[in-house]
Amino acid sequence: MKLSRLLAPLGITEGYQEVEITDIVYDSRKAKQGCAFVCMRGSNSDGHKYAAGAAQAGAAVIVAEEPVEAPGAQVVLVPDTRKALALLSAAFFENPAEGDISVIGVTGTKGKTTTAYMIRSILEAAGHKTGVIGTIGVLMGEELIQTDNTTPMSYDIQMYLRRMADAGCRYCVMEASSIGLKDLRVYGFPFSVGVFTNFSEDHIGGVEHKDMQEYMESKAKLFSLCKVGVVNADDPSLEGILQGHTCQVKTYGFEAPADLRGADCRHLNKPGFLGIAFEVSGEEDFTAEVDIPGRFNAYNALAAIGACHELGVPVEAMKQGLSTVKVKGRVEPVPVPGNYTLLLDYAHNGVGMENILTTLREYHPKRLICMFGAGGNRPKVRRYEMGEISGRLADISVLTADNSRFEDVNDIIADIKVGMAKTEGQYVEIPDRREAIRWCLENAQEGDIIVLAGKGHEDYQEIQGEKRPFDERVVIRELLEEMGTPQPQAAP
Secondary structure: OEHHHHHHHHOOOOOOOOOEOOOEEOOHHHOOOOOEEEOOEOOOOEHHHHHHHHHHOOOOEEEEOOOOOOOOOEEEEOOOHHHHHHHHHHHHOOOOOOOOOEEEEEEOOOOHHHHHHHHHHHHHHOOOOEEEEEOOEEEEOOEEEOOOOOOOOHHHHHHHHHHHHHOOOOEEEEEOOHHHHHOOOOOOOOEEEEEEOOOOOOOEOOOOEOOHHHHHHHHHHHHHOEEEEEEEOOOOOHHHHOOOOOOEEEEEEOOOOOOEEEEEEEEEEEOOEEEEEEEEEEOOOEEEEEOOOOOHHHHHHHHHHHHHHHOOOOHHHHHHHHHOOOOOOOOEEOOOOOOOEEEEEOOOOHHHHHHHHHHHHOOOOOOEEEEEOOOOOOOHHHHHHHHHHHHHHOOEEEEOOOOOEOOOHHHHHHHHHHHHOOOOOEEEEOOOHHHHHHHHHHHOOOOOEEEEEOOOOOOEEEEOOEEEEOOHHHHHHHHHHHOOOOOOOOOO
16 A cells, blocks of 8 residues: 555655555564554553664554654654554555444443344344454454454454455444553544443553543543444443543433333243343333343343444344354353253453352252362462352352463462352362363253353463363363263254
8 A cells, every 4th residue: 555545544645755555563573574663652662662673674664753763764753653553554454444344332341242242143133244353352254363452453453344344244343442442442433333331440550540530531432433322321420431422322221211221121041041031112122032141131132232223223133133142151051961051151250250150049050060260370369259259159169270370270279268168168179170071061960050160262271381272162062972972952
């Protein structure tokens, strides 16, 4: 792409020589012949220090906030390289979100991933191929690409959107994290719909947010980037979230007056299926059945309904999408041959553990069995908390390995038992996670709910610094075959 075309969104029309730009990079190690290198300032490094190295590697242009030494390359000065990267990247990939693919942004403290996948499920039920960018990674059809951040860097977002659009995706659902919004990864981005789930304390301190006010202001940025905002009318922070908004606002909720109302939330429970149902009124009128347990997921489902209503999706697609939605590693059911329920969940700390076990208790299982470990080289207090919570809420806890990293798994289990000792909960110790899963399968009884906690969407174990393949779905299938009870097919 011609440099002039690339710089046009920045309002730069002179002071440079025309050249062909082969790519845009923000990591000097990826610099190559003919690229534009954007100098980014981070918490631990400053890209301006690596401008010369990028030029030596072949960069034709250096985009910087201050003069730099870069022999052989042109230097283009801009006020803010983060904003520049966002605009340059959009131009380089020919602005996919401005006509080729519509993007729905989801922000909030909790529920972003689940809401995003609910929206995707509804859109796909309506016949629209839909991608996802978020915590689990980038999903395009059956392809899942692992990413480092919930909301990737602006260049990567534009690259993925271009790939999605070229692959026939009409929509993309993107988790817009507070850090992503704060760091301008979606600066100038044209969201079709923005969704707000809820707001509570999180991500305070360190390199994240200095205080709750900054955290809220970061999330609020989404509603100056979208055309329509679909927001939770029941959340006490709604006024702050909408501060400075420029979008049309649509509300949803179960308590406060709203454009879209939910009521009469109730549990759905049968072997292999735990869900909820509730009545929808207002801008839509139907009974929603959701294939994910927990009353809090009624809010996520209502948010998804609100977003899809704004996109013109018919009710039948909403009903079908919600009744079949699956979120990898988030209370994810795994088909098993017996009359019990087996779930995978990402709960890996005290809060997550308490949420999932409290939710599952509401379904009155014969026994609630929780298999979990704890991460190595992490604060021990997390292990104490998880042990105490599982001991209090589960009928049987199965203590095993998670990502032990550089610690001995037996030492980690010993710490978990410190918390367990504060309760009367029963437990078994099986350090090998594969064998722990085998124990759960062999000892399952009719009416049990078994949750394998901690790994969720992860498909590896990290042991002594090495990431080893470990996908619990694969392990379960292999174990059932070894036991002579092959995994049944999931219900259509």
